[in-house]
Amino acid sequence: MRRLGTVTRTAQRLAIVRCDADDTPDIGLPAIDESLSSVGRVVDVFGPVDHPYLAVSPTDTASLPDLLGTKLYAR
Numbered sequence: 001m002r003r004l005g006t007v008t009r010t011a012q013r014l015a016i017v018r019c020d021a022d023d024t025p026d027i028g029l030p031a032i033d034e035s036l037s038s039v040g041r042v043v044d045v046f047g048p049v050d051h052p053y054l055a056v057s058p059t060d061t062a063s064l065p066d067l068l069g070t071k072l073y074a075r
Contacts, residue, residue: 004031004042004054004072010064015040017054017072024052031056031072039067042074 004025005017019025029042039062044055056072058064 001032002074004029004074007056007067007070007072008053010068013058013064014043015056015058015064015067015072017056019045019052019054025054025074029074031074033067033070033072038062039070039072 003020005020007015008018009016024045025042027042027045030038031040031042033039038059040056040058042054043057045052046055047053058067
């Protein structure tokens with residue numbers, strides 16, 4: 001399991017994650033929370049190269065307001 005980063009805000013029905021990883025994750029990568037529940041998929045990578053942001057499209061069961069401050073991971 002690899003840490004993606006922390007959800008810092010939401011925008012346009014997406015969770016915006018400040019990336020912690022040294023290597024940028026691939027688009028389409030599934031995102032999970034600390035309890036190993038699926039919360040969505042990475043749909044975009046943007047921002048500065050040294051600390052990019054990820055846009056995560058949430059699953060139908062994930063609540064965007066509840067994701068704020070949550071650490072997300074990839075398997």
